[in-house]
Amino acid sequence: MAEVLLEGQNLTKHYPVTKGLLQKTVGWVRAIDGISFTVEQGRTLSLVGESGAGKTTTAKMILLLEKLTSGKILYKGEDLSKFSAARIKSQYRPNVQSVQQNPWSSMNPRMRVRDIVGEPLVVNTKMTKQEIREKVLEILDDVGLKAEHASLYPHEFSGGQRQRIAVARALALNPNMVVLDEPVSALDVSIRAQIMNLLKDLQEQHNLSYLVIAHNLATVRYMSHTVAIMYLGEIVEYGEAEEIFQNPLHPYTKALISASVLVLPEDETEEIQQIILKGEMPSPLNPPPGCRFHTRCNEASAQCSEAVPEMRRVKENHQVKCHHYV
Numbered sequence: 001m002a003e004v005l006l007e008g009q010n011l012t013k014h015y016p017v018t019k020g021l022l023q024k025t026v027g028w029v030r031a032i033d034g035i036s037f038t039v040e041q042g043r044t045l046s047l048v049g050e051s052g053a054g055k056t057t058t059a060k061m062i063l064l065l066e067k068l069t070s071g072k073i074l075y076k077g078e079d080l081s082k083f084s085a086a087r088i089k090s091q092y093r094p095n096v097q098s099v100q101q102n103p104w105s106s107m108n109p110r111m112r113v114r115d116i117v118g119e120p121l122v123v124n125t126k127m128t129k130q131e132i133r134e135k136v137l138e139i140l141d142d143v144g145l146k147a148e149h150a151s152l153y154p155h156e157f158s159g160g161q162r163q164r165i166a167v168a169r170a171l172a173l174n175p176n177m178v179v180l181d182e183p184v185s186a187l188d189v190s191i192r193a194q195i196m197n198l199l200k201d202l203q204e205q206h207n208l209s210y211l212v213i214a215h216n217l218a219t220v221r222y223m224s225h226t227v228a229i230m231y232l233g234e235i236v237e238y239g240e241a242e243e244i245f246q247n248p249l250h251p252y253t254k255a256l257i258s259a260s261v262l263v264l265p266e267d268e269t270e271e272i273q274q275i276i277l278k279g280e281m282p283s284p285l286n287p288p289p290g291c292r293f294h295t296r297c298n299e300a301s302a303q304c305s306e307a308v309p310e311m312r313r314v315k316e317n318h319q320v321k322c323h324h325y326v
C-alpha cells in the first residue's frame with residue numbers, strides 16, 4: 001500500500017446567505033458536507049461530478065484558498081490547522097501546487113516562459129540566477145519543451161504547449177502533490193492524450209500525487225487510481241478507479257457512466273443503456289431531505305426521501321452511500 005500523503009476528514013464548507021443592510025444570515029449554502037478521502041503518495045485521486053457538486057470548493061480547501069467550516073486536513077499525518085503560518089509557507093504550500101483548467105488565463109502574457117516557470121523559485125528559494133536558469137531548462141526538458149522556448153511569450157505557443165508550461169511552473173519547487181483542475185478539458189481532443197501521458201510520466205518519475213478535478217470520465221478512467229463521485233456536496237461513491245468503472249453501484253455513478261459509453265471497452269458498450277437523469281441538481285442552499293439524490297434517482301424507494309444513507313464499505317476497495325447497499 002502506498003503511503004498516505006494527504007487526508008481530508010469530514011470536510012465541510014458552508015457559506016452564509018445574508019440579507020438586508022445588516023447582512024443578517026438567513027441561510028447557509030452547504031457546498032461541502034462531511035466528505036472524507038485520502039491522497040496517496042505517487043497516486044491519483046479524482047473528484048468527479050456535475051458542476052455544483054463541490055469539486056472545486058474541495059480543491060480550494062486543499063490549496064488553502066477556502067477556510068474549512070469544520071473537519072480536518074492531515075498532511076503527512078499532521079493536522080494542518082496546527083501548522084504555524086511559517087510552516088504552511090515553508091512546508092505545505094511549496095509541496096502542494098496546482099495547474100488550472102485554462103493555461104492561458106493563468107499566465108501573465110507579458111512574461112517570458114523562463115520567468116513564468118522560474119518565478120516560484122525566485123519567490124521561495126535562495127537560488128542564484130544561474131541556478132534558476134539551469135533548473136528552468138531542466139524542467140522545460142522534463143515537460144517536453146526545448147531550451148529555446150524559454151525566451152518566448154505564452155501567446156507564441158499552442159494550447160497543449162501552454163499546458164506544458166503550466167505543469168512546468170507547478171513542478172518548479174519539486175512538490176509532492178499537484179491539484180489538477182480539469183487538466184485537459186480546455187484542449188483539443190487530439191492533444192489531450194499527449195498531456196495525460198505527460199502527467200502520468202511525470203507522476204512516475206517524481207512519485208507525484210495528483211488530485212484531479214474532472215467531469216470527463218475518459219480522462220478520469222485514464223488518469224486515476226482512486227475515484228470519488230460527488231453529488232451536491234457529498235461523496236456518494238468512493239474506491240479504486242477500475243472497480244468503480246467496472247462495477248458502479250450508486251445510481252448516480254451508473255447514470256454518469258452510462259452517459260459516457262465512450263470510456264468503456266468496445267465489448268462492454270453494447271450492453272450499456274443510457275440512464276437519463278430527471279431534472280437538474282437541486283440547490284445546495286436547500287438540499288433535499290433523506291438521500292440528496294432521491295429527487296432524480298430512478299431506483300428511489302420510500303425511505304430514500306426520509307432517511308439519510310450512510311457511507312458503507314461493500315468491498316475492501318469500494319464504498320457507496322445508498323440505502324440499497326446495507
Ligand code: SF4
Binds near residue numbers: 291292293323324
Ligand atoms: Fe437512489 Fe435511494 Fe440510493 Fe439515494 S438511497 S441513491 S435515492 S436508491
